[in-house]
């Protein structure tokens with residue numbers, strides 16, 4: 225079935241969804257994006273994603289193309305038009321298409337490009353991977369210095385996923401100055417003696433919306449949380465490891481660079497946090 229895609233104010237069949245070759249995102253990766261998951265036809269953590277979009281745009285000197293309410297309306301309209309039950313909505317906002325290639329930003333008033341499309345993933349929350357856990361490799365983090373801005377510069381994360389695949393693993397954790405920053409498209413955690421450890425916020429990592437919710441639920445459940453850098457050796461010696469993202473929720477990590485983490489099976493903390501996150505997020509989904 226052909227999807228209905230939103231492009232610059234219009235809902236069009238996917239084959240007709242097009243943007244200019246002069247678009248700043250195509251030529252300069254000058255755009256930001258968000259991925260919001262949909263469970264049971266409702267949006268998970270929408271407010272967080274909208275707030276981060278506004279922040280990303282602001283850090284790059286761009287404003288919101290429309291109000292948060294209008295964005296929500298488009299998200300919901302796409303869910304309905306595409307009969308989406310479980311999956312994701314991808315949103316991208318770029319600095320627009322000024323009609324030529326130039327390093328300088330286009331003139332004030334150049335219309336931004338706004339694209340949203342759905343990705344159907346039936347049974348997204350019941351992924352068998354969550355019972356099995358994933359395997360990661362470590363790779364150097366050679367991305368730019370503003371990883372807190374969710375830009376479409378995803379070449380290195382994409383290469384990282386391919387390096388993982390080649391090594392027979394599922395994903396990669398990136399390491400800088402001896403410490404883990406994050407996964408290629410997710411935040412990274414370890415659990416040692418009941419304490420959850422994850423990289424502190426800064427420009428080195430994306431401020432995950434799932435991360436914020438999971439840490440809040442963990443603290444509410446009286447679990448101990450430390451936001452600080454950790455090494456791959458520390459992760460290998462941990463009792464558990466896991467990742468979080470809008471599309472994976474909480475996903476256990478059972479192997480790092482070929483070494484089993486803990487028992488080599490998903491641990492109780494990651495398993496419990498996944499349950500709590502899914503349960504609580506569904507309750508307030510819009």
Ligand code: PDD
Pocket residue numbers: 259406407408409410411429430431432433434435468469470471
């Ligand atoms: N990725 N870190 C990076 C580098 C990411 O790309 C993502 C999200 C996260 C987790 O953020 P959140 O919990 O807000 O999804 C952390 C999305 C899912 C993607 O690129 O598909």
